[in-house]
Amino acid sequence: MSSDATPTAPAALELEPQAVEVIERYWAERASGPSRKILIGATLAFAELGYHGASTRAIAARAEMSPAAVYIHFSSKVELFHHIALEGHKTSTGAFNEPADLVSDPASKLRIGVASFATFNAEMNTFSRTIEYEMRLHHDRRFADVWRLRRGVEEHMRRILQAGVDEGVFRIADIEWMKILLLSNCIDIARWYRHESPHTPLALGFRYADLAMSLVGATTP
Amino acid sequence: MSSDATPTAPAALELEPQAVEVIERYWAERASGPSRKILIGATLAFAELGYHGASTRAIAARAEMSPAAVYIHFSSKVELFHHIALEGHKTSTGAFNEPADLVSDPASKLRIGVASFATFNAEMNTFSRTIEYEMRLHHDRRFADVWRLRRGVEEHMRRILQAGVDEGVFRIADIEWMKILLLSNCIDIARWYRHESPHTPLALGFRYADLAMSLVGATTP
DNA sequence: GCTGAGACTAAGCGTATGCTTAGTTTTCTC
DNA sequence: GAGAAAACTAAGCATACGCTTAGTCTCAGC
Numbered sequence: 166m167s168s169d170a171t172p173t174a175p176a177a178l179e180l181e182p183q184a185v186e187v188i189e190r191y192w193a194e195r196a197s198g199p200s201r202k203i204l205i206g207a208t209l210a211f212a213e214l215g216y217h218g219a220s221t222r223a224i225a226a227r228a229e230m231s232p233a234a235v236y237i238h239f240s241s242k243v244e245l246f247h248h249i250a251l252e253g254h255k256t257s258t259g260a261f262n263e264p265a266d267l268v269s270d271p272a273s274k275l276r277i278g279v280a281s282f283a284t285f286n287a288e289m290n291t292f293s294r295t296i297e298y299e300m301r302l303h304h305d306r307r308f309a310d311v312w313r314l315r316r317g318v319e320e321h322m323r324r325i326l327q328a329g330v331d332e333g334v335f336r337i338a339d340i341e342w343m344k345i346l347l348l349s350n351c352i353d354i355a356r357w358y359r360h361e362s363p364h365t366p367l368a369l370g371f372r373y374a375d376l377a378m379s380l381v382g383a384t385t386p
Numbered sequence: 387m388s389s390d391a392t393p394t395a396p397a398a399l400e401l402e403p404q405a406v407e408v409i410e411r412y413w414a415e416r417a418s419g420p421s422r423k424i425l426i427g428a429t430l431a432f433a434e435l436g437y438h439g440a441s442t443r444a445i446a447a448r449a450e451m452s453p454a455a456v457y458i459h460f461s462s463k464v465e466l467f468h469h470i471a472l473e474g475h476k477t478s479t480g481a482f483n484e485p486a487d488l489v490s491d492p493a494s495k496l497r498i499g500v501a502s503f504a505t506f507n508a509e510m511n512t513f514s515r516t517i518e519y520e521m522r523l524h525h526d527r528r529f530a531d532v533w534r535l536r537r538g539v540e541e542h543m544r545r546i547l548q549a550g551v552d553e554g555v556f557r558i559a560d561i562e563w564m565k566i567l568l569l570s571n572c573i574d575i576a577r578w579y580r581h582e583s584p585h586t587p588l589a590l591g592f593r594y595a596d597l598a599m600s601l602v603g604a605t606t607p
Numbered sequence: 608g609c610t611g612a613g614a615c616t617a618a619g620c621g622t623a624t625g626c627t628t629a630g631t632t633t634t635c636t637c
Numbered sequence: 638g639a640g641a642a643a644a645c646t647a648a649g650c651a652t653a654c655g656c657t658t659a660g661t662c663t664c665a666g667c
């Protein structure tokens with residue numbers, strides 16, 4: 166039995182070059198100097214190897230530093246992941262909340278919120294997917310703030326749908342179900358989207374916005 | 387910096403009791419004796435801790451065996467995961483393909499295929515989610531068979547949609563996009579569904595089937 | 608009951624892990 | 638330029654990891 170064990174370790178996932186660029190640009194806007202290099206390296210390592218599969222040595226190598234240097238800037242591996250997950254969720258939830266808050270009627274909120282959220286998940290597909298998948302293993306107190314952000318988007322979506330129904334512009338039989346469905350659509354983009362897809366993230370966002378309007382039975386043209 | 391490292395390891399994810407039962411029943415139907423115990427233990431460990439986070443000791447403990455006993459039945463940890471992923475994908479793809487193959491017209495194929503696939507992903511949410519998430523880290527040759535099964539469902543869905551358009555019963559502007567959308571809806575159920583949800587997997591399957599018929603603009607009542 | 612095969616274990620191996628330490632290098636301020 | 642603080646490294650620690658080995662136990666067949 167043991168003699169047929171394959172000597173090859175699982176190969177690291179090959180990331181799309183554009184996905185790497187997106188991640189580098191993302192952290193360039195939010196961190197500088199060595200911290201930035203570590204955040205980029207860690208994000209890439211987590212994306213390619215998973216949280217537990219990514220050793221601090223792998224992270225450090227991608228940051229072109231020694232493993233010990235990582236601890237100058239982040240107190241632990243899990244704290245590093247927490248930082249990435251929190252920042253990622255702030256951006257992700259902001260991608261939905263902020264555009265929706267720029268308009269006042271429910272239909273526009275829904276359209277622009279969904280478009281923006283879908284675009285974000287397509288553009289940041291590798292980043293979003295990684296955090297999404299790895300967050301399931303982190304339910305301890307340290308990550309309570311991240312989980313809270315997620316619940317905030319659900320609540321926001323529910324309020325938009327409720328307002329639309331109250332104003333008679335949405336025809337929804339089951340708001341809770343519609344909320345789940347609309348968010349599910351947007352979130353799953355991170356799983357399947359690749360930059361080589363025929364649609365740009367922006368175009369995809371419009372598609373999902375149109376779909377959302379259709380699903381809620383929006384009465385506006 | 388290092389002095390504020392939290393001494394607590396990430397807590398193992400708490401699985402829904404019903405999710406545990408589902409997994410136990412699943413393997414009861416496909417394995418017996420010690421192999422079954424190992425498959426159950428490993429599936430639970432992977433679900434709670436992730437692939438890399440689940441040590442062979444954790445797997446063995448859940449199977450109530452020693453770590454060495456696992457190697458009598460499975461040649462390596464990765465082979466154990468491969469076995470679980472392959473079996474899971476055979477069942478998952480079967481959940482779509484087999485019901486759809488029982489009927490001949492595209493509308494019925496779509497309805498029954500989606501209903502069945504959605505029901506499967508809800509019922510087996512923990513199992514599906516775990517495999518889905520961990521499969522992204524396994525792209526080496528060993529897992530080619532698993533990846534092939536996934537592509538088979540996509541192809542099948544595309545053929546159903548094409549047949550519906552050819553026969554004039556579906557009104558779809560972009561078949562490729564519709565294919566992605568319909569499968570995305572079903573697959574993402576595994577991410578969000580919990581057994582404590584108000585809808586049973588079966589009821590959810592019908593909802594998704596209705597949604598699919600609506601989305602393709604099916605002309606049959 | 609005996610024997611051999613298969614299943615199983617305790618112990619351990621070689622290696623990897625997250626993290627620390629002591630020393631070195633770099634940067635910043637005066 | 639000097640000194641202090643910050644950033645960084647090589648080396649190493651304590652522990653965990655996937656897996657093997659040698660011995661023990663259990664089961665099935667005769």
